[in-house]
Amino acid sequence: QPQRIKLATLLPRGSSAHQALLEMGEKWRQAPGAGVTLTIYTDGTMGGEAETVRRMRVDQLQGGVLSVAGLMEIDRAVTGLQTMPMVFRSLDEVEYVREKLRPMLDKRLEEKGFVALFWGDAGWVRIFSKKPVTRPGDLKTQKVFVLASDSGQVDLMKRAGFQAVPLEYTDTLTGLQTGLIDAVPTTPFYALAGQFYLRAPYMLEINYVPLVGGLVMTRKTWDALPPVTRDAFRQAAEEAGKKISAQSHREMEEAVAAMKKRGLQVSQMTPPAETEWRTLFEGLYPQIRGNLVPADMFDEVHRLLREYRK
Amino acid sequence: MKLENAIISGVLAALIVLPILEALLRKTLHVGISGSAALVEHLTLIVGMVGGAIAARENRLLALSTLGELLKGRAGKLAGVFGGSCAAAVSALLVAAGVEFVRAERLSGEALAYGIPVWVVQAIIPAGFGLIALRLLWHSAGSWSGRAAAALLAGAWIVLWSWSPMGALIALGLATVAGVPAFVTLAGVGLVLFRHAGEPIASIPIAHYSLVTNPALPTIPMFTLAGYLLAEGGAPQRLIQVFDALFGRLRGGAAIVTATVCAFFTSFTGGSGVTIIALGGLLMPVLLARRYKGRDALGLVTGAGSLGLLFPPCLPLILYAIVAKVPIESMFLGGILPGVVLLAATACWGILSQGPGESDTEPAFDWTVARRALWQAKWELLMPVVALGALFGGFATPVEAAALTALYALCIETLVYRDLKLTSDVPRVMTECGLLIGGVLLIQGVALGFTNYLVDAEVTAHAAEWATNTIHSRWLFLLALNLFLLVVGCLMEIYAAIIIQAPLLVTIGTAFGLDPVHLGIIFLANLELGYLTPPVGLNLLLSAFRFKKSVPEVLRAVTPLTLVLAAGVLLITYVPALTTTLPRWLGR
Ligand code: NA
């Protein structure tokens, strides 16, 4: 039976999410039959998300709070929750689909040796740009940041007719300064924290993709816990996940308000513009299906959305 | 042998071509090469491991101590077998760790590009360490009986060390003094600590893999290749002519020439010691002819050999940017003014130490000579403009700018100056460059494994907490930092120091409200001094080697200049504006 569980995340130390994880750790410590201490490595000190997964595979780490970008290193099925632009219209839709898909996702992860203890989202990725953007044509004249390690996204953006520049996250701000890039799709929280909004002061309120993630533990560790302990662990994790999602939705609003005070211009999405964006991205879906997102997962997400919208 | 050289030349060529093609296609057709970034990253992994194997083949892996070479006769043979056995044992354990890593990765079934599974490329890590282990055994003795003894001893170490961690650390300490490669010491300590803590040793290759496949890392082999092509072409002579024509007639002119030429070179070759080897022999006569005493000239060449470490696109700047997660461009801009400070300090000392004499016996400044020299070297002088123009002009990512610079250097040395032949010289220079990069990346990879142990054992987090609780003023922290880095500089090799110390320092420094770019420049400026301080001072060793002097003799010669440079480092530390002004100005 494990004495100590080590968990890594990119989340910053002292953030509200870190706080929620610490509270969860305290509940785990007091869980019946366990006496397990939880060590949390924040700020990516254990490496990026892919590296965190590698460290879990060799049992240096037992857990990770990861976004879809990291979870897809375990199984690509998770991409159905985040990779298709504009497939979700509201965060309620995101939650509905996520909850419905959970049994299937949990099973896929389990087959790969991992157990998901909570799922959640941190709101929408919006588009921040140097010149105002309302329609797709406005963005096509600007150079768009795409994470270099995500070659699928790079190809997709190029195919959509955008000038995609593959770059690292750390080079984003300088890239905006030198003119290597003009636009960055990111969450308001990161736009504020990374000060991207100072160089790209226009935000399009587009529901581009949600930022989805969750807590996973290696099955080896999980299976070694007594059943009573597992129940207590799962419950504490669920609570932490709910708390983190709710807090990050609030922080998204707060970040936008704070940036507005310092000069951020927000463009609302008009219905005709929305149709244009939707037509563009839906044209890419055949390309996404079976390549970026496994076909069965792609179909299931669309089926669930039709079901929800009825 | 030929195969390895061919592989490394081919891969370096691909590293030049792929990023440039990607940039061009993006610019013109709005398309690109699918999976280009991942390909380039894994090509860097291949350069690192093959280069490391070549360095082992040539017995040129960087060592921390040269004692082993000084020992003669029986003692020398014993030191060789003992060091070789420890080094082979560590390498064999790295093979085991690598296999563990690759096996876990294989289960993930991830593809790199075009259907090639990632684990196939990752398998080059254990394969490379296996080859290195065999070659370390080969070089451990001149006879087959000696090699067999080393192999047996290596097997015994693996058994004994798993049983007694303390014994392992003592053996590694002795082996380090005997002159084993630096990566052996770092990896050995990491392996022992991970095993003692009950953690998987595969943690080390995971860190190694992450570092070497970092998307920004391909800049390092590319800029270094550009520097090597210059050094092996006729650039040293042409550049000395230029700076001599411009500054040679001034008081202390020869010192200014030495400092500027060295800085120009080091900024491309990465302070790897190439500068002293390539330029030392050419600069020494210039200094002696201008009434410098032999000792002062030796001091100047030795000290100037590390100038330029703070100028873009120097390798330590890039490495720090990667480890500390700050933009490469900010480090490049931040280093310029502090680099000028150290350059000026060297020039001032040069002016003061020039011997007495009639300055009017020398010919006056000749504009025709200067113009001819400038015209001759114009393509080489333009190289920083190409590198930085591509980067700050907004049309290239750091990797693309580095590839462009390498291509530019290749073109001017082979086509314009014709100092290098494309078919014979260029592969040789590429192999040489690969050897250096391989040696450096081996050290960095395993050093990052060691750093990961410090993170894992929460040493980093606790040290940061301790520092913020104990030291209350930022100025006191900076003073403590200077003293600490002085010791680090005396003892550690610069690349290992960056990987091991930088994450810790950034954590602590941020708690004191220090700018991470300023912190990085302080760090590198201190390590620049470390090149000149015993016992681990690369420039002292190289200068002693190049000019056939003893290390204490070189040390005596360079110490006055070291003190002057130390004053410059203090200025850089306590005047943050020197560092932060240029990056801020760009940010407007
Ligand atoms: Na430099």
Ligand code: NA
């Ligand atoms: Na030193």
